[in-house]
Amino acid sequence: MSSPFKSRILMPLLCxxxxxxxxxxxxxxxxxxxxxxxxxxxxxxxxxxxxxxxAPGGADPVHRHDAHGFIYVLEGSVVMQVKGGKEVTLKxxxxxxxxxxxxxxxxxxxxxxxxxxFLVLLLKExxxxxxxxxx
Numbered sequence: 001m002s003s004p005f006k007s008r009i010l011m012p013l014l015c016x017x018x019x020x021x022x023x024x025x026x027x028x029x030x031x032x033x034x035x036x037x038x039x040x041x042x043x044x045x046x047x048x049x050x051x052x053x054x055a056p057g058g059a060d061p062v063h064r065h066d067a068h069g070f071i072y073v074l075e076g077s078v079v080m081q082v083k084g085g086k087e088v089t090l091k092x093x094x095x096x097x098x099x100x101x102x103x104x105x106x107x108x109x110x111x112x113x114x115x116x117x118f119l120v121l122l123l124k125e126x127x128x129x130x131x132x133x134x135x
Contacts, residue, residue, distance in 0.1 A: 028058030038126065048122040048130055054078065055115055059108035062134045067124030069098035076116025081106035090118075103134050 030053040039045045048067075051074070071080065073090045081087040082102040089110050090096055098104055109116040122130060 028055040029053070029060060030055075039123075042123075044126050045123060046126045048120075048124060050120050050122075050130075051117055052120055053115060053117045054109035057109060057112045058116075060104065062103065062105050063107075063131045064101075064103050064134055065098060065122055065124065065130065066100050066128060066132055067098075067122040067130075068100060069102075070121040070123075071096040071098070072119045072121075074117045074119055076114050077110035078116045078118055079106055079108050079110050080104070 032051045032053070034049040034051065035047075036049075037047045039047060054076070071078075071090075073092050073094050073096075075092060077089055077091050079087060079089050080096045081104075082098055083105050085102075087106055088096065124130070
């Protein structure tokens with residue numbers, strides 16, 4: 001998945017799946033899949049690892065994952081909040097957790113001038129979507 005051709009083909013497809021919207025609706029967010037791994041010790045489960053890059057001012061739609069989500073900030077600063085929780089601003093090296101029942105109400109770049117990037121590890125049902133939009 002590291003070739004430019006594959007990235008150009010797979011990125012719009014993954015963005016469409018990840019955001020359940022046309023890829024053009026997620027222009028300020030770039031999702032790069034890194035790996036998916038079945039977990040034989042946990043039947044029916046898999047791990048999905050990806051990076052998410054927010055353009056300056058970029059944000060996610062309100063969503064949930066139906067998965068355990070572990071976030072590690074690599075660059076820039078991001079603001080995260082799950083429903084019922086406090087809004088937190090995370091810097092490189094800081095982490096955030098989302099449970100399978102959490103609704104992610106805030107996910108955005110804290111900066112209007114600099115990009116942000118974070119690593120996501122989802123532990124989810126095999127074949128389940130990475131993101132479920134919430135209205």
